[in-house]
Amino acid sequence: MEPLELRRAVEAGRATALELGLEVDDVVVVQNSDRVALRLVPCEVLARVAPSGHLVGSEFEVEVARRLTDVGAPVAELDPRVDPRVQVRDAFVISLWTYYEPVGSEIAPADYADALLRHHAALRQIDLDAPHFTDRVAGALSAVIDREQSPELPDADREFLGDTLSGLSAVFGVERAGDQLLHGEPHPGNLLNTRRGPLFIDLATCCRGPIEFDLAHAPEEVAQHYAGADHDLIRRCRAANWALFSAWRWRRDDHLPDRGHWRVEWLNRVRAALDRCGLG
Structure with missing residues (x-):
């Protein structure tokens, strides 16, 4: 603000x-x-x-x-x-x-994964009307396609982001049998290290999708401690995340500090993530 x-x-x-x-x-x-x-x-x-x-x-x-x-x-x-x-x-x-007083030590990957496992188990116990994460992808794609929403997005990057978001959306739309309620954005900034242990915040991002979508927000080492995770799907979800973050930074009404830097940085991360999962 x-x-x-x-x-x-x-x-x-x-x-x-x-x-x-x-x-x-x-x-x-x-x-x-x-x-x-x-x-x-x-x-x-x-x-x-x-x-x-x-x-x-x-x-x-x-x-x-x-x-x-x-x-x-x-x-x-x-x-x-x-x-x-x-x-x-x-x-x-x-x-x-x-208010929780933060504990200074960094959350270890195994403890991070344990908190996410327990969070997912709790989410399976509640009934909530929440959007699918692909709705988020569709919204980002709309912002990329509409020049009025993203007037400063260069044509080449607009085509690249549009192709990426539409292509990944098609991949994710094929199979939803394993979907469940998710945190939606459980990145390190949304996991507090407290005297009670790790606690998730920013719960408004709750959505439906595969648990791999949540794992794609966490540090890469966390997935190694999460039993049953599909690591290929995590890589695709990570590419989708970077594409989402990049698309949002190009919106006319975006006000994230230093967004000029993040526009370039996250486009580069999209390309790197696509290369890692063989979709470059």
């Missing part, structure tokens, strides 16, 4: 917590992107604040968290002192979560 919007978001998070009876003497910005994460002190709440256009996604995330907490999934929990719902204030939507 830009500085003015960030100040409004911080005040919305603070005012909402105070109104709900939580003690807030200070606010620390933990993350600033299209939505912000705020640590509220001393009540030790993590407030996730987003523009009102994120209402549906925020409500979905809260529902996913509530259901997964009930079945003991390794996920960050909503704050138990307030109702488990999204608050609306000053054109922002706010959800309140337990």
